[in-house]
Amino acid sequence: MTTYHIDLESDVLKVRFGKPANGDQVIKDAAVRLEEMVASGELAGGKLLKIDGPASVAVSYVIAHKISQLYGAIAIFDPKIGRPGYKTFIIAISQTPAYKIGELIETDEPHKNKPIIKVVLCGPPQSGKSCLREGLKQAITSIEGAPYPYVITACPDGEGAWFSDAARRDSDLARRLKDEYKAKFTPEFAQKAAGWVRCANTPLNIIDIGGKITESNRVIVREATHAVILAGDRGKDEVPLWEQFCRDLNIPIIANLDSDYHGNEDKIVTESPLLTGSVHYLARGEDVSSRPMVQALARVLVGLCRG
Structure with missing residues (x-):
């Protein structure tokens, strides 16, 4: 192959x-x-x-x-x-x-007869969303017949889709490049990113947003179709706020996950109607695509595309 x-x-x-x-x-x-x-x-x-x-x-x-x-x-x-x-x-x-x-x-x-899935990865900062995004992308591409997961980086933090691969090879260089590419989160950027999400025509789109509940993120997320919430130990008390944030925008939550940075294994608690549990050690430069929770989430997203 x-x-x-x-x-x-x-x-x-x-x-x-x-x-x-x-x-x-x-x-x-x-x-x-x-x-x-x-x-x-x-x-x-x-x-x-x-x-x-x-x-x-x-x-x-x-x-x-x-x-x-x-x-x-x-x-x-x-x-x-x-x-x-x-x-x-x-x-x-x-x-x-x-x-x-x-x-x-x-x-x-x-493309009107084809489902267009736009899944936003949201939750508190430093939860491992970018690491999950990259692992999820790799897990989906390994599923036979799955649509290509198109990633939209809707946060000007400088950490694009290139970051994980770069970090695996040279973490210091990746960090320096991220700092150089980082820009301010302005209303103009939010409107532009919302336009990217709104006009996305590929069957499966993954949107990575910033880790704060703001009006800018509200403008972006309202263009999505589904949401995944990821929170680490320090951000667990913010999960209800993110749940309400999604409900206010009528965005169904398909997964609510704990980011267990110090854990040794994933734990899947429920798979339907809501995927819950934990994914362990979402660290920059780590290949997490084979983790059970990442694989489970990949299957959920591909299933949405297939109807």
């Missing part, structure tokens, strides 16, 4: 991650697949190619390098923009006056 899948459907290049692997192996597999498609004539070139699916920065460079010269323009799907219910692509490469860089291409591919 390859670590990166690439297929051509009409004028759309469908891309997605396969089995988990380091970035160097992923771009090698992507390069081999693209070379095969070019050599066979499957990627024969043309006026416009649209690319739909998740890609790392490194994979994006490989794709651009291998095929940009074959097409007049290349457009990339962005689930955070455009009219809700329809896919919108951004022209990222253009070698023809027919298309301009930054131009939006809206397709007639509807």
Whole structure:
């Protein structure tokens, strides 16, 4: 099984991650697949190619390098923009006056009949939400037939989806980069992040927000469809406040979890109708994707997408 899948459907290049692997192996597999498609004539070139699916920065460079010269323009799907219910692509490469860089291409591919799940990870600060987010993402991608979990970082704390992998390799460097990228949480950012959530068109979206109950978070969370509450020992007294926060916004809570930093094992108390229990040692740089609670939560989210 390859670590990166690439297929051509009409004028759309469908891309997605396969089995988990380091970035160097992923771009090698992507390069081999693209070379095969070019050599066979499957990627024969043309006026416009649209690319739909998740890609790392490194994979994006490989794709651009291998095929940009074959097409007049290349457009990339962005689930955070455009009219809700329809896919919108951004022209990222253009070698023809027919298309301009930054131009939006809206397709007639509807998504209204497909469930779009937008799950917000919320709870007090320093509970391990970002660590859970990354482990959950990996756990979901290991489930056969599961949709790709698109992550929206709706908090300008500098800790994007890249952070966990970076922290595993060099925690000091990851921390320095996070501090450099950190910005202020302004009303303008909240409105922008709310727009990302509102326009998200992928089947499964995970939204990571800040750890305080604020008007800014209220603006963002009201665009979600479900919520997961995670709280550590220091924040357990805030759980009722977060429960009320979600109820006020009519956001159903699908999991209410304890973050047991000093624990040695996960504990699943209930799975339905509410997933409860604890997940242990959510530490930066730790791969938590195989933890029983993370696996259970991954199954819940995939189940929501399947209806």
